[in-house]
Amino acid sequence: MSSPLSADATELAGAIKSGKLACMDAMQASLAACATYEAIGAIAYLDPEMGRRAAQAMDREALEQPEHFATRRFAGVPTIAKDLGGPFAGLPVAAGSRLFRRKGKGVDSDLASRFRSAGLCPFGLSTSPEFGLSLACEPAIGPICRNPLDPTRTAGGSSGGAAAATAAGIVAIAHATDAGGSIRVPAACCGLVGLKPTRGAVPAGPSFGNHLGGIASELAVTRSVRDTARIFDAVSGNARGPFADIPQPDAQAAPLRIGLLTDAGDRYPIANDRLQAVEAAAKYLERQGHRLIALGWVQFQEAVAASTRAFGDIVSVNIAGLVNGLELDIAAAEAMTQAFVTRGRAMPATALWNSLNGAVQASRVLWEAFDTVDVIVMPMLSAAPPPIGSFPTNHFDTDLHLERMATFAPLASLANVSGFPAITLPFGTDADNLPLPVQIMAPMGKEALLLSLAANLEADGRWQHRYPIAGLVA
Structure with missing residues (x-):
């Protein structure tokens, strides 16, 4: 067994x-760790008996059907679902809101299955901000x-x-x-690996569907690139609609053209230590035989602005439609949720249409960039995770809220609005011993390429987890 601090879900399954x-x-x-670390507030809902029943079923399968048990990538590994997104049967999602009672435990989404x-x-639900409207929980x-x-x-x-x-x-x-960085930003804050898949690569049905206009993706946060690769392989493809499978390319092509973007303009200044980590990651890949190509902010600034605008408009209309459709008492929601509902209800169809057209143009900017480079290495966050209460x-004031989020993660929503895959992982530590994340983006359907490059960076060993996995000891 490796060091407990370097272990991952694959090792736990092993x-x-x-x-x-x-x-x-x-x-x-x-379950014991939930109590030990209760003060971090990671768990919104806990069902210990559900977890024990699932574990008992897995232990029984290991004895009675060992061949089948051996084929499961994460056999017996405990996990939690998010309190937002596709449902897991038995776990009553409330989307972080008092508008929903924790009842109606539903059925599995395709992804949950x-x-x-x-x-x-699964044995519980992780904490989410109300309706996912924040880059803090x-x-x-x-x-x-x-x-x-x-x-x-x-x-x-x-x-x-x-x-x-x-x-x-x-x-x-x-x-x-992840609808606007919601996998990648927390992964970057906590020293994890987070992949936002290509639009349609992971099924979103039957009930989660397309209620965010296609900008949302589901997957996982993990402690290693190999875990991300294994869970993506386990859940992607063969969707029953509306998207077809996206074939994965050969990830071994070399030398690659590595685009390097280390600027987000005067409006979104990036801290020097974050930029240095991005440059170090690019130089590391260059030493592996790949070619660096510098990219300028001017090329992307309109696409980033269009993505930020489209994210805000899509989210506003979505939450307004949800509240109207379910006839919810919006007065019971948080002020910011009320403001987004008001914004969505008042938005003319022509304004939303213009935002969606802007999103299409943002996608085109990226496609044009990928005519000259194979991937783009860029910052994930502009600074270290801010203090509690920063969002x-x-x-x-929805504009102020959206601006605060864009300032913290200016290059996050570009992947969501365009549909392109993007991955983040830590590549070093800052002066406070916090992770220095980098983000890599690739054309649609090239998760294998992203995962290969991320595994290459991870192998440099610049980050080590601080907590062992519950149940794994040296």
């Missing part, structure tokens, strides 16, 4: 498959989610609870969603 650890032992360890088929055993209904690397700082959002739980070792892998939702 320990279970080899008989060193029972599924029930792993589950009990995760594939998580279970991979052997993962501090819903009024609680709990406030804190970064386990520094509890005075945010774990990011909107999959911050998933990231905090994974970084703290409560679980080794957790379900997450307040107790006011009605």
Whole structure:
């Protein structure tokens, strides 16, 4: 076994498959860790009996159907679903809001079914901001989610609870969603790997569907690139609509043309240590035989602006449509949610149409960039995770809220609005021993290429997790 601090979900599954650890032992360890790390606020809802039943079923399968058990990538590995996104049967999603009671436990989404088929055993829901409208997880209904690397700082959002739980070792892998950086930003804050897949590569049905105009993707936050590759392989493809499978290309082509973007303009200044990490990652790839091509901010600034605008407009119309359709009492929601509903209700169809056309143009800018480069290495965050309270939702200024989020992660929503895949991972530490994340973006359908390059960077060993995984000991 490797060092407990370098272990991942694949290693935990290996320990279970080899008989060193029972599924029930792993589950009990995760449940105990929930209590140990309760103060970080990563868990919004807990169902210990669900987790134990799933673990018992896996242990029984290991005895009675060992051949089938051995095929499960994450056999017996505990996990948590996000309190937002496609449902997991038995886990009552409330989207971080008092507008929904925790009832109506529903059925599995296609994605949830594939998580279970991979052997993962869900036992709770991770904390999310109300309706995912923030890059921090501090819903009024609680709990406030804190970064386990520094509890005075945010774990990011909107999959911050998933990231905090994974970084703290409560679980080794957790379900997450990404409509404007919500997988990648928390992963970057907490020193994890986060992949936003190509639009349509992972099924979103039957109920989650296209309610965010195609900008949202679902997958996971993980402690290693290989875990991300394995979960993506387990859940992607063969969707029942509306998207077809996207064939994965050969990831071994070399030398690659590595585009390097180290600027986000005067409006979105990037801290020097973040820029240096991006440059170091690009230089590392250059030493592997790839060719660097410098890219300028001017080439992307209109696309970034269009993406930010489209994200805000799509989210506004979406939340207004949801509230109207379900006839929810919006007065019970947080002020920021009320403001987005008001904004969405008042938005003319022509304004939304213009934003969607801007999104198409942003996609074209990226396609043109990928005529000259194979991938783009760029910053994920402009600075270190800010203090708790940096993204307040107790006011009605949606423009201010969107600007705060864009300032923190200016190059996040570009991947969502365009549909392109993007991955983040840590590449070093800053002066406060917090992760220095980098982001890599590629053309549609080239997750294999992203994962190959990310694994190459990860192998340099510039980051080590701070917490062991529950149940794994040296």
